[in-house]
Amino acid sequence: MSKALRDKVREIPQAQLRQMEAGASIAMLELSASFRKHVNDSLRDMFTLMRDPQPEDEAWRARLHELARGLQGMGGSFDYGLLILIGEVMCQTVKDLEQSNQRALQRRLAAYAVALDAVIKVDLKGDGGANGKALLDVLKIEAPVS
Amino acid sequence: MSGKRAKTQQSEVRSTTAAARPAVGRRMFAREVPALDLSRISLLVVNDNDFLRSYMERLFGIMRVGNVATCADPDAARAQMAAADPDIVMIDLDLAGRDGIDLVRQIRRGEIGPRNDIAILVTSAFVDRDYVQAARNNGINWTLVKPLTFRRLYEGLARVILDERPFVEAEGYTGPDRRLLVGISGYDGFERRKPKPSEPGV
Numbered sequence: 001m002s003k004a005l006r007d008k009v010r011e012i013p014q015a016q017l018r019q020m021e022a023g024a025s026i027a028m029l030e031l032s033a034s035f036r037k038h039v040n041d042s043l044r045d046m047f048t049l050m051r052d053p054q055p056e057d058e059a060w061r062a063r064l065h066e067l068a069r070g071l072q073g074m075g076g077s078f079d080y081g082l083l084i085l086i087g088e089v090m091c092q093t094v095k096d097l098e099q100s101n102q103r104a105l106q107r108r109l110a111a112y113a114v115a116l117d118a119v120i121k122v123d124l125k126g127d128g129g130a131n132g133k134a135l136l137d138v139l140k141i142e143a144p145v146s
Numbered sequence: 147m148s149g150k151r152a153k154t155q156q157s158e159v160r161s162t163t164a165a166a167r168p169a170v171g172r173r174m175f176a177r178e179v180p181a182l183d184l185s186r187i188s189l190l191v192v193n194d195n196d197f198l199r200s201y202m203e204r205l206f207g208i209m210r211v212g213n214v215a216t217c218a219d220p221d222a223a224r225a226q227m228a229a230a231d232p233d234i235v236m237i238d239l240d241l242a243g244r245d246g247i248d249l250v251r252q253i254r255r256g257e258i259g260p261r262n263d264i265a266i267l268v269t270s271a272f273v274d275r276d277y278v279q280a281a282r283n284n285g286i287n288w289t290l291v292k293p294l295t296f297r298r299l300y301e302g303l304a305r306v307i308l309d310e311r312p313f314v315e316a317e318g319y320t321g322p323d324r325r326l327l328v329g330i331s332g333y334d335g336f337e338r339r340k341p342k343p344s345e346p347g348v
Contacts, residue, residue: 005265008186008307072195079292
């Protein structure tokens with residue numbers, strides 16, 4: 001299929017790859033600090049929004065969606081699978097809110113925000129093991145195959 | 147001790163000599179990810195998360211990928227495809243969803259970008275999602291399961307670069323041949339219907 005693509009690369013000693021990996025480990029430490037800051041800022045903004053819910057306000061919904069989506073995206077970097085999953089469900093719930101302004105949906109959104117915060121505070125990486133499963137059970141979110 | 151060092155140096159010399167060869171065999175890839183010089187590779191990353199884009203740019207920089215362009219969504223990617231002329235497109239399906247699959251379909255149909263056989267790598271946290279299956283049926287080369295660690299990103303690039311499957315252009319499908327599981331656990335997918343020595347007629 002891609003001979004032209006294969007021809008663009010050449011093999012180099014494995015030692016060089018190991019060197020790159022070592023460099024990546026250092027970069028990951030720096031990125032981890034940036035990740036924490038981004039996530040904490042997003043959670044702070046999310047809680048600010050949730051304190052004064054305005055589900056009929058399009059701008060309010062858009063901002064909440066943006067924050068949930070941001071957290072969903074960031075989950076893919078440092079193995080916070082639950083951020084991805086809960087963020088995704090939260091995005092969908094914000095969209096559902098467009099159709100009907102139900103108190104139940106608002107309560108669910110508040111629960112998702114608390115759950116996202118808990119994932120970071122308790123440092124639930126990957127699927128979170130038994131704690132992650134318990135969290136998803138409480139939120140009534142089905143754990144996917146990953 | 148010194149003998150051991152000499153042996154190590156010797157093997158490094160062999161590796162350096164091997165550097166002159168462009169590619170590696172598919173059997174080798176099943177055992178160990180080859181170290182590759184990616185300085186001539188051009189990559190387009192489609193991801194709507196600012197942090198993740200800068201995160202990947204940083205890691206691809208460490209891998210010394212020649213050129214990394216990023217864009218926030220499939221629409222921006224459509225606009226950028228011709229100018230960037232990437233060798234590999236990486237799309238986050240969890241974020242782009244159906245829009246990402248549309249982008250894959252358009253690339254394979256030749257509706258955008260300079261050619262339809264660009265290597266397409268998608269990323270997702272969930273392999274059981276319908277959009278991952280849909281992406282496969284629309285001609286992606288490989289799915290990378292999150293988290294996107296350095297090693298995983300590197301292996302994803304190496305996989306699509308060294309993908310030896312033929313490119314199929316049929317009425318209902320355009321993309322790499324889906325029947326061949328090259329390099330997985332040493333199984334290369336070739337001659338799988340060939341009778342085994344123990345079977346009748348051999």
